[in-house]
Amino acid sequence: GAVVSQHPSWVICKSGTSVKIECRSLDFQATTMFWYRQFPKQSLMLMATSNEGSKATYEQGVEKDKFLINHASLTLSTLTVTSAHPEDSSFYICSARDLRIAGDTGELFFGEGSRLTVL
Amino acid sequence: GQNIDQPTEMTATEGAIVQINCTYQTSGFNGLFWYQQHAGEAPTFLSYNVLDGLEEKGRFSSFLSRSKGYSYLLLKELQMKDSASYLCAVMDSNYQLIWGAGTKLIIKP
Numbered sequence: 001g002a003v004v005s006q007h008p009s010w011v012i013c014k015s016g017t018s019v020k021i022e023c024r025s026l027d028f029q030a031t032t033m034f035w036y037r038q039f040p041k042q043s044l045m046l047m048a049t050s051n052e053g054s055k056a057t058y059e060q061g062v063e064k065d066k067f068l069i070n071h072a073s074l075t076l077s078t079l080t081v082t083s084a085h086p087e088d089s090s091f092y093i094c095s096a097r098d099l100r101i102a103g104d105t106g107e108l109f110f111g112e113g114s115r116l117t118v119l
Numbered sequence: 120g121q122n123i124d125q126p127t128e129m130t131a132t133e134g135a136i137v138q139i140n141c142t143y144q145t146s147g148f149n150g151l152f153w154y155q156q157h158a159g160e161a162p163t164f165l166s167y168n169v170l171d172g173l174e175e176k177g178r179f180s181s182f183l184s185r186s187k188g189y190s191y192l193l194l195k196e197l198q199m200k201d202s203a204s205y206l207c208a209v210m211d212s213n214y215q216l217i218w219g220a221g222t223k224l225i226i227k228p
Contacts, residue, residue, distance in 0.1 A: 043206065113159075
């Protein structure tokens with residue numbers, strides 16, 4: 001099946017610094033990538049949807065100036081948490097689809113997730 | 120509003136069968152997904168239903184009734200490694216996935 005790689009898996013940073021998380025589709029071209037945040041014992045919360053070459057669409061309540069998303073190529077999307085604070089500590093997961101695939105079932109291919117801890 | 124309801128937690132015995140229910144109310148319907156998520160890991164795809172009926176895949180089966188807004192995931196011959204959260208998600212008319220909060224399944228020996 002399709003593989004999505006996310007890096008880094010774990011990151012610890014000081015409050016006020018910025019952290020970049022990468023999401024790569026390794027064996028397919030991802031026209032659309034999704035970024036989720038998941039707090040302990042809670043479900044996935046969609047943060048934003050990004051289509052290659054265009055600006056990301058953010059969900060209500062997600063600050064686009066704080067969570068910068070770039071999807072410059074069909075295989076790479078990045079999420080940058082700017083001026084991170086302890087309340088941003090969470091599990092961030094990306095997923096990808098290729099909407100051009102005929103008969104696309106809508107299955108999402110997930111990255112491994114990145115656990116961010118802000119001290 | 121849109122919502123997905125599934126039980127918070129279920130307990131079952133190794134070797135037994137368990138059914139995890141999911142009811143939904145969404146604006147439009149373009150399919151229902153079940154994902155498995157082990158603690159600290161990303162979800163993995165289990166099944167996709169868009170037509171009414173039962174889809175069987177090895178030990179796992181998924182059922183859908185669109186008229187009732189209802190689905191279930193059936194797990195047979197439970198193994199300890201099946202201990203995980205099971206997420207129900209519905210794709211609405213805008214092709215957005217609406218996620219349930221997940222059902223934590225605990226398997227006891």
